Amino acid sequence: MKKLNRNQVKNASTYILVTAAFLILQVLSTQGKLNSTTKGFLVPACAYIVLAVSLNLLVGICGELSLGHAGFMGIGAFTGIVVTSLLAEAVPNGVLRLVMGMVAGGVLAGVVGFLIGIPVLRLRGDYLAIVTLAFGEIMKNVFGNLYLGVDENGLHATIKSEGLTLAEGGKMIISGPRGATGITKLSTFAVGFVLILLTLFVVQNLINSKEGRAIKAVRDNRIAAESVGINVTAFRMKAFVVSAFLAGMAGALYAMNYGSITASKFNFNTSINILVFVVLGGMGNILGSIISATVLYILPEAMRGLQDYRMILYAVVLILVMLFTWSPKMKDIISVVTDKVRGVFRKNEKEAASHE
Amino acid sequence: MNEYSKKILKVPTVTFVREQDQGKQPVLDVRNLGIDFGGLTAVDGFNITIGPTEISGLIGPNGAGKTTIFNLLTGVYQPTRGSVLVNGIDIKGMPVHKVNKLGIARTFQNIRLFTDMSVLDNVKVGMHNDIKCSFFESVLHLPGYYKAEKRANQKAMELLDFMGLAEFADTKAGSLPYGVQRRLEIVRALATNPSVILLDEPAAGMNPSETTELMHQIRRIRDTFHVAIFLIEHDMNLVMNVCEAIAVVNYGRIIAKGTPDEIRTNPAVIEAYLGKEEGDANAEG
Numbered sequence: 001m002k003k004l005n006r007n008q009v010k011n012a013s014t015y016i017l018v019t020a021a022f023l024i025l026q027v028l029s030t031q032g033k034l035n036s037t038t039k040g041f042l043v044p045a046c047a048y049i050v051l052a053v054s055l056n057l058l059v060g061i062c063g064e065l066s067l068g069h070a071g072f073m074g075i076g077a078f079t080g081i082v083v084t085s086l087l088a089e090a091v092p093n094g095v096l097r098l099v100m101g102m103v104a105g106g107v108l109a110g111v112v113g114f115l116i117g118i119p120v121l122r123l124r125g126d127y128l129a130i131v132t133l134a135f136g137e138i139m140k141n142v143f144g145n146l147y148l149g150v151d152e153n154g155l156h157a158t159i160k161s162e163g164l165t166l167a168e169g170g171k172m173i174i175s176g177p178r179g180a181t182g183i184t185k186l187s188t189f190a191v192g193f194v195l196i197l198l199t200l201f202v203v204q205n206l207i208n209s210k211e212g213r214a215i216k217a218v219r220d221n222r223i224a225a226e227s228v229g230i231n232v233t234a235f236r237m238k239a240f241v242v243s244a245f246l247a248g249m250a251g252a253l254y255a256m257n258y259g260s261i262t263a264s265k266f267n268f269n270t271s272i273n274i275l276v277f278v279v280l281g282g283m284g285n286i287l288g289s290i291i292s293a294t295v296l297y298i299l300p301e302a303m304r305g306l307q308d309y310r311m312i313l314y315a316v317v318l319i320l321v322m323l324f325t326w327s328p329k330m331k332d333i334i335s336v337v338t339d340k341v342r343g344v345f346r347k348n349e350k351e352a353a354s355h356e
Numbered sequence: 357m358n359e360y361s362k363k364i365l366k367v368p369t370v371t372f373v374r375e376q377d378q379g380k381q382p383v384l385d386v387r388n389l390g391i392d393f394g395g396l397t398a399v400d401g402f403n404i405t406i407g408p409t410e411i412s413g414l415i416g417p418n419g420a421g422k423t424t425i426f427n428l429l430t431g432v433y434q435p436t437r438g439s440v441l442v443n444g445i446d447i448k449g450m451p452v453h454k455v456n457k458l459g460i461a462r463t464f465q466n467i468r469l470f471t472d473m474s475v476l477d478n479v480k481v482g483m484h485n486d487i488k489c490s491f492f493e494s495v496l497h498l499p500g501y502y503k504a505e506k507r508a509n510q511k512a513m514e515l516l517d518f519m520g521l522a523e524f525a526d527t528k529a530g531s532l533p534y535g536v537q538r539r540l541e542i543v544r545a546l547a548t549n550p551s552v553i554l555l556d557e558p559a560a561g562m563n564p565s566e567t568t569e570l571m572h573q574i575r576r577i578r579d580t581f582h583v584a585i586f587l588i589e590h591d592m593n594l595v596m597n598v599c600e601a602i603a604v605v606n607y608g609r610i611i612a613k614g615t616p617d618e619i620r621t622n623p624a625v626i627e628a629y630l631g632k633e634e635g636d637a638n639a640e641g
Contacts (some may be wrong), residue, residue: 210480210504212493220472226453227452229457
């Protein structure tokens with residue numbers, strides 16, 4: 001058998017873990033062991049995992065701090081809603097329609113990412129963070145003032161405050177500050193799971209290829225990367241667009257899980273939350289992003305019973321986790337444990353080799 | 357191209373052009389290069405021609421403008437005056453990565469490795485433009501990806517082996533000893549398939565035995581890969597032993613050019629390094 005290297009083992013274990021979690025939850029849910037609140041968490045959790053992994057590509061792998069990820073999520077969400085409601089009659093199959101909506105959302109987010117990237121990626125570090133933050137806010141405000149409806153004369157859109165007057169029989173899809181209402185809930189846990197797998201596939205394959213090496217090289221040392229013939233701007237752009245594309249798909253998945261959604265959902269807070277998932281999960285650590293997105297999304301939701309105190313507790317948990325994972329002692333303990341685990345694997349390998 | 361090479365080769369009919377390089381187009385042809393930073397003229401009137409398999413050196417006191425010259429040659433700075441031709445092509449206005457594609461690779465005075473990546477990956481980053489594998493092949497891991505990766509791994513290991521670094525292939529580049537990091541930078545530069553390599557103080561921080569080893573390696577690189585090498589170095593032992601031609605700069609201008617023996621006895625060079633004789637110094641002060 002071909003020997004797998006460490007990266008391949010790591011990648012495979014991520015897929016296995018995600019699949020196992022999906023199967024367990026799916027079995028529990030079909031047996032009726034999950035209450036409706038828990039079931040309600042599943043799809044948003046999937047969306048947040050995808051968002052965290054895609055932002056990790058940008059922040060952890062490419063080393064660019066972006067504070068506007070919710071903006072891309074919003075583009076995906078509203079595009080997805082529009083596309084699915086326009087296709088409601090043409091494509092009766094719900095899952096297919098959802099997928100089309102997600103792809104459209106992803107593509108549009110990617111295109112916007114590309115256009116935004118042209119001026120924005122001239123900047124670095126703090127400046128890039130501020131500009132992406134502004135981008136997120138602009139997107140939120142655009143969607144918050146957008147009136148979009150369809151009637152017999154076709155699609156109408158305006159950002160004027162008086163809104164739209166549609167011909168009789170017309171249907172409003174997005175109505176300004178009230179957001180999109182009357183969304184058909186198409187998202188399912190299974191589609192969310194497939195989207196996670198797709199994201200993992202794209203991101204992990206990218207990391208372990210020529211493209212990914214170039215992106216990491218740009219992060220580690222921009223000047224050296226240029227000097228070996230890497231077009232730095234092009235690779236930052238690639239990371240930016242792929243990240244935006246995945247965030248757009250996740251946004252569509254997220255939106256289609258609710259009956260109605262407003263633009264204020266895609267605000268600065270959401271961007272920061274996603275960034276927190278990435279930072280706590282470990283920069284550049286894909287599995288870490290998945291775990292931290294799941295835990296940190298479920299945690300405040302699960303603490304709803306504590307009412308006003310839950311955000312305080314959430315903050316305390318964040319601080320403790322930070323202190324815990326960053327203390328040198330803890331790092332030592334972790335490295336000892338991983339070495340031991342690795343040692344066991346090596347031993348097995350050697351035994352297997354000696355048996356051959 | 358032939359017409360072109362005839363035009364250039366009028367310049368350096370100097371004694372130190374290697375026999376095998378005579379009549380060939382130089383890999384690097386620099387004419388009247390100069391750069392001003394604001395009111396300060398950092399480099400001026402810099403001329404040099406480097407043959408396809410020449411090892412030449414650039415020396416001079418601290419702050420003479422040596423690294424600035426390297427930055428001009430690689431497109432990091434745009435010159436105020438003059439031109440740089442790499443394999444006969446003017447690099448004017450080109451971004452750094454395009455200049456590298458013309459065949460000029462470099463190392464850095466303060467080592468610039470991709471510290472969080474493995475040694476093997478560092479070399480593979482160097483081979484970036486050599487790996488023929490499209491974006492979609494990479495993202496989807498199509499057969500083309502595996503083929504390209506296999507070839508890249510093989511070639512990268514060969515290069516590492518050549519410099520005696522194969523044992524470190526899986527080590528993180530940032531955790532290597534200093535001397536090994538310097539050699540890895542050279543391997544990474546070699547991986548870009550250059551026709552000329554610029555080494556910026558390759559022996560800095562190396563002990564004498566490492567330096568001796570480096571001298572052999574520099575010659576071996578030239579002989580194996582048929583590349584020109586242009587190096588900045590303060591270690592005179594290395595420069596005098598390994599270089600076939602030396603240019604000396606001071607205050608951004610060339611003050612002497614010649615073979616090591618000519619340079620060693622050149623009064624202008626001695627003055628630049630050691631100062632004028634006492635009488636003159638008093639007269640100035």
